[in-house]
Amino acid sequence: MSPKNETNETGVLVLTLAITLGLVGSVFWWLANNSGVIDNLTTNQSRPPQDTYTHKVNLPSGLYSYGGSTTWAPIRKQIEPEMQKLWPKFQLRYTDPTTGAPGSGTGIKMLLDNQLAFSQSSRSLKDDEFQKAQQRGFTLKEIPVGIDGIAIAVNPNLQIPGLTLAQLKDIYTGKITNWQQVKGPNLAITPYSRRLEEGGTIEFFAENILEGEKFGSKVKFIPTTTQALREVAKNPGGIYYSSAPEVVGQCGVKPLPLGRKPDQLIPPYKQPFVPLQNCPKQRNQINALGFQTGEYPVTRRLFVIIKQNGQSDQLAGEAYANWLLTNQGQELITKAGFVRIR
Known part of the structure; x- marks a missing residue:
């Protein structure tokens, strides 16, 4: 075979290989963007089988005081150790009131008085509690997370x-x-x-x-x-x-x-x-x-009560409530003896 023919055949082979690789790459790119194949190939090896929220959450670092409902005690016992494992820099401390017995109402009052980052309640917020929050320059939000x-x-x-x-x-x-x-x-x-x-x-x-x-x-x-x-x-x-x-x-x-x-x-x-x-x-x-x-x-429903003030307290309360609504959080609520809400 002449050198010229060899050169032509080599060129054809290189061109064919380039076209094939291009087609394979295009197919792989399409699958990755339309069916999640690449995501599955990469994330299945690197991520534990937990809720997506657990990996995306941006929890603030520091110690956050919370308090409120005594009904929540079995949930706290289940939730806190798991959150501590996932986010060791996000530390929680249950805080009793300085006067009176702990409960939903006293927890909300402590939240209004800036003694807590967020609170737990076994009842919905009252109109006067919304009004007191507005008088202090913020609003309150309740997120239901379980059924009792x-x-x-x-x-x-x-x-x-x-x-x-x-x-x-x-x-x-x-x-x-x-x-x-x-x-x-x-x-x-x-x-x-x-x-x-x-x-x-x-x-x-x-x-x-x-x-x-x-x-x-x-x-x-x-x-x-x-x-x-x-x-x-x-x-x-x-x-x-x-x-x-x-x-x-x-x-x-x-x-x-x-x-x-x-x-x-x-x-x-x-x-x-x-x-x-x-x-x-x-x-x-x-x-x-x-x-x-x-x-x-x-x-009745169980609520996390959050102060809407654009500060780290709000971020802490929302992250806490949202994690309780993940499958892992809902399973722990069930384990505590309550009924999952989703």
Whole structure:
């Protein structure tokens, strides 16, 4: 073969190779921009299988104080260690009020007084709280992150099918004073509660169950849920209301079904009911489906309350709330005994 022919063939081969590489590169570029192939090839090796938000979040460094709802305690226990692993420079500190008991209302007040970066609440913001924020030159924002239910605890030996919301209201306003009036034994009722100013759960109960009426004179006020549940466990006629995760899994009290009508009583626990003698090896679980669908009659949302002031406090609160709305955050809320909102 002549040198000239060899040169021509070499040129043809080089040109063919260049065209082939060009076509392959074009196809690869198209796939990368239209189907995410390159993203998958690169990110699957370098990123752990977590939510995209976890990798994009821009959390401020430093120590941030937050506070509020006692209902949130099981969530805090699950969330904080995980956030600390992901963002060690983003440090959180739960802060109790200097006066009064911790709760949703006191947490919001501390936020308004610049004592907290953000707060946690088991109730929605009130109009006067929005107004106070505006007077201080900023606004408040509430982000719902989970679902909770109010559960009713009674003594394990009390035999009663359940209560309607109207009957529950009448017990706490003093119109019903004996269990015999609601298909129970001839036994005086001892209703327990925390004080109205001590938490979002009590405010929610007063507004949605008592419908603005005052507590009856027979109501005994107890400082904490732990103490109240102990009283119900030893008092045959005792009754108490609280966040469902604080009641349903307990070994010393029995959660009651609730309903809007006597023939629509829905338990706050997943059926079948686990006998209390099996506790603590087996515990009753939350009726998550009943809470999600609204079939259970007393549910509410849990909120992160954020100060909209354009500063690092706002960034910290929004990042905290948004991470709770990721799949990982929602799973931890479920693990804490509450119901995921998404």
